[in-house]
Amino acid sequence: VSAKASEVSMLRVEDKQVGQELRYLSLAKQEALPVVREDVRALVERASEEAQCGALQAEDLSSTLRAIATFKNELPALKTHLGVISDTLLGRALDLQASGTSDALWAVAELRDEAPMLQALLP
Numbered sequence: 001v002s003a004k005a006s007e008v009s010m011l012r013v014e015d016k017q018v019g020q021e022l023r024y025l026s027l028a029k030q031e032a033l034p035v036v037r038e039d040v041r042a043l044v045e046r047a048s049e050e051a052q053c054g055a056l057q058a059e060d061l062s063s064t065l066r067a068i069a070t071f072k073n074e075l076p077a078l079k080t081h082l083g084v085i086s087d088t089l090l091g092r093a094l095d096l097q098a099s100g101t102s103d104a105l106w107a108v109a110e111l112r113d114e115a116p117m118l119q120a121l122l123p
Contacts, residue, residue: 018043018046018047018050018056018060018063018064019047019056019057019059019060019061019062019063019064020060020063021039021043022040022043022044022047022060022063022064022066022067023063023066023067023099023103025039025040025043025067026040026063026066026067026069026070026071026103037071037074037075040067040071040075040078041075041077041078043064043067044064044067044068044075044078044081045081047060047061047064047081047085048064048081048084048085051064051084051085051088052084052088054088056088057092057095058089058092058093058094058095058096058097058100059095059096059097059099059100061085061088061089061092061100061104062089062096062099062100062101062103062104062107063100063103064081064085065082065085065086065089065103065104065107065108066103066104066106066107068081068082068085068107068111069106069107069110069111070107070110072110072111072114079111079114079115082111082115082118086115086117086118086120089104090120
């Protein structure tokens with residue numbers, strides 16, 4: 001765990017790999033590390049800002065949506081970004097690759113009770 005902890009703690013928000021970092025953190029979901037939660041919070045906020053400017057690709061948007069769903073209990077404030085992320089993703093859904101599609105579908109299913117409007121993302 002300590003090797004992964006140092007790897008995760010070295011993530012920088014300045015890097016342009018927001019989606020990849022969020023996907024990694026979502027899949028790893030090391031709840032015991034407060035630094036992971038802080039990285040996720042900062043990255044989701046950055047992704048939301050970039051989504052508003054149209055600067056995120058479909059894969060980054062789906063990774064962000066997955067991160068919000070993954071950490072919905074640990075970081076409930078992330079759900080405030082659902083509108084921006086899901087609206088932008090809806091406009092780019094045709095650009096999703098297989099992993100992005102599966103991330104988005106999993107997130108929609110995971111958030112079905114908290115955010116039923118996400119059902120619009122389903123085909």
